[in-house]
Amino acid sequence: MDSTSRWRAERTADGSFTLVSPEHGEACHSLAGAWTQARERYARPCRLRERALAGERRLALLDVGTGLGLNLAAAFAELEGTDAALDVLSLELEPDVVRAALALPLGEGGLARVLTPVRSGLAAALATGGGEFALGAGRVRLVFGDARRTLAAEREPALFDAVFLDPFSPKVAPELWQSDFLALVAARMGSRSVLSTYSSAVRVRAALLAVGLSVGLGPRVGAKSSGTLAGRGFELPGFDPRTARRLARKAFPGPNPAPGAESAGPFS
Numbered sequence: 001m002d003s004t005s006r007w008r009a010e011r012t013a014d015g016s017f018t019l020v021s022p023e024h025g026e027a028c029h030s031l032a033g034a035w036t037q038a039r040e041r042y043a044r045p046c047r048l049r050e051r052a053l054a055g056e057r058r059l060a061l062l063d064v065g066t067g068l069g070l071n072l073a074a075a076f077a078e079l080e081g082t083d084a085a086l087d088v089l090s091l092e093l094e095p096d097v098v099r100a101a102l103a104l105p106l107g108e109g110g111l112a113r114v115l116t117p118v119r120s121g122l123a124a125a126l127a128t129g130g131g132e133f134a135l136g137a138g139r140v141r142l143v144f145g146d147a148r149r150t151l152a153a154e155r156e157p158a159l160f161d162a163v164f165l166d167p168f169s170p171k172v173a174p175e176l177w178q179s180d181f182l183a184l185v186a187a188r189m190g191s192r193s194v195l196s197t198y199s200s201a202v203r204v205r206a207a208l209l210a211v212g213l214s215v216g217l218g219p220r221v222g223a224k225s226s227g228t229l230a231g232r233g234f235e236l237p238g239f240d241p242r243t244a245r246r247l248a249r250k251a252f253p254g255p256n257p258a259p260g261a262e263s264a265g266p267f268s
């Protein structure tokens with residue numbers, strides 16, 4: 001069997017497609033809507049458009065788990081009609097998932113228009129085992145390999161304005177939710193950078209707090225629970241005081257909470 005065909009295509013409720021992993025059977029997106037998730041869970045809450053409209057001309061994004069390129073496409077769609085260029089570092093373990101994504105139907109409505117140039121770029125980068133392609137006024141660099149290694153090996157000292165943390169769940173792929181990797185990511189986040197992820201696990205939120213980020217509630221997407229936002233210098237929707245204390249205790253066990261432990265709530 002062709003290895004790409006092991007990734008099973010599934011149509012989600014908003015008409016866009018996702019892929020299901022042959023390893024553990026987890027889908028790359030919520031079946032309630034892959035494209036909706038990309039826009040509402042990742043592109044919008046990371047405030048790329050807000051920053052572009054405020055006059056920033058160049059923004060940088062770290063995209064963890066390229067997958068079908070939907071989050072990537074949503075980020076570029078978010079900047080349409082602004083003067084900002086977006087530079088993306090997109091990290092993916094499996095060339096096969098990208099290959100399988102290129103064979104999927106484009107989906108409906110505006111998605112096909114936005115996704116077509118992303119797919120062309122991914123196809124070109126895939127053909128050379130990864131690489132860079134232009135997209136709009138910006139560029140995407142697709143790097144294959146385990147993100148723990150590829151991010152650590154990045155020589156460009158760039159700080160990212162936004163991070164899409166979208167690996168498979170901690171249950172089936174714990175490696176990208178662990179403190180070592182999250183610390184690597186946090187070290188690459190600028191002063192107003194926002195990270196978004198679908199996970200609402202206490203363990204994940206506490207780990208983000210422990211690596212020096214403030215954490216807050218992400219948006220609810222469809223019937224899904226709030227994900228998590230993390231970063232520095234932004235006001236984010238906070239947790240209720242009990243949850244904030246619980247997170248701080250988990251992140252900083254011991255009698256004296258570390259400085260910043262109180263910032264599990266809204267950013268100050």
Ligand SMILES: C[S@@+](CC[C@H](N)C(=O)[O-])C[C@H]1O[C@@H](n2cnc3c(N)ncnc32)[C@H](O)[C@@H]1O
Pocket residue numbers: 027028029038064065066067068069070071072091092093094097145146147148166167168173175176
């Ligand atoms: C939930 S899917 C991402 C969906 C994607 N963001 C999109 O917009 O279509 C998770 C992706 O993370 C990739 N992945 C899993 N482990 C990884 C690792 N250690 N390093 C980099 N990518 C990894 C998977 O192959 C998969 O494509």
